[in-house]
Amino acid sequence: MGRIHRRGAVLLGITGLLAPLTISLSAGHAQAASCTAQTGPYQKQVEKFLGLPVDGRQSTTDCRAIQAFQTKHGITPNAGYAGPVTWGVMDLMNKQKAVGNNPNSAGKCPTNKGRIACVNLTLQLSWIQDGTKLVYGPVPVRTGRDGYETRTGLKKIYWRNIDHVSTIYDVPMPYAQFFDGGQAFHSVGISMWNPPGSHGCVNMTKADAKKYWSLLRNGDDVHVYGRKPGT
Known part of the structure; x- marks a missing residue:
């Protein structure tokens, strides 16, 4: 367990951060x-x-x-x-x-919540919608690996830190938006398809994480559903 620091105060425990230690090389530096x-x-x-x-x-x-x-x-x-x-x-x-521009065709992400960030674990996709209107995405994401699964259900963004640093791994988590007990959207500098996955956070490219940062606010809904392959 780690801690989220804000203005020197310990607020919350971190459970899902970045890639597992066994995947320490980025794609560009893999031997x-x-x-x-x-x-x-x-x-x-x-x-x-x-x-x-x-x-x-x-x-x-x-x-x-x-x-x-x-x-x-x-x-x-x-x-x-x-x-x-x-x-x-x-x-x-x-x-x-194959999903194209209709990621919620099965209607599994609520359309009665207004602006909401949806995360489909099965397809490793996320998007933002407002009612039935697609606002941004879908974009590929990298969620929790086996044993560190990104938890499913309806949640809310409760804390945002644009320059957050993990106190567990001492690694940056830019554009972090926390929605469930330390699990957050944030950018990483590795491929979204880098196996086996994160420690619970929803990893995104920098461009997508920046866009989510600009579109979402504290109190916005997040809905996570499905099951990541291999978990």
């Missing part, structure tokens, strides 16, 4: 492993996703393309193997893209 010649169980799917010739056989070109994708998104080991973690990220990207 490339040796390229594997082994054909993975999701070879054809991965080849299709990357726009490669779909023959189901690993090649040097395949491996380098897969390895570049893994390095970009912090998938380890980044040896160019078309395994379940790599395909799981790609499959999620496909599902996110």
Whole structure:
């Protein structure tokens, strides 16, 4: 447990922050492993996703393309193997893209609350709506990993700190907007598809976190629903 400090006062315990310690390298600084010649169980799917010739056989070109994708998104080991973690990220990207501009088509995020931030854990997407009107998004997010799940339910933003720093990991949490016992929207400098996830917070890109900061206020509703794959 950690603490949120505001003007020197201890206010709340932190339970969900940033990435797990095992994922310490950003995508841009991940060290490339040796390229594997082994054909993975999701070879054809991965080849299709990357726009490669779909023959189901690993090649040097395949491996380098897969390895570049893994390095970009912090998938380890980044040896160019078309395994379940790599395909799981790609499959999620496909599902996110298919949502288009109608993220609340199933009506699971309340439309009777006025302005509300919605978080779909299943698809790892978030957006802001006002009634039935889409205000911003949907955007990809990175939520809590197994054992540190982002808690579901209807919540409210109760505290905002544009320059917050985690007292657990001593890492910045820019544009932090807290909505449930230390869990918050905030920006991170890693890929939204970097597995396995945060310690409970809803990670966002800097651009999206800044937009959420400009659109939301204390007291605004947040609705979190679904279940993140792998949790």
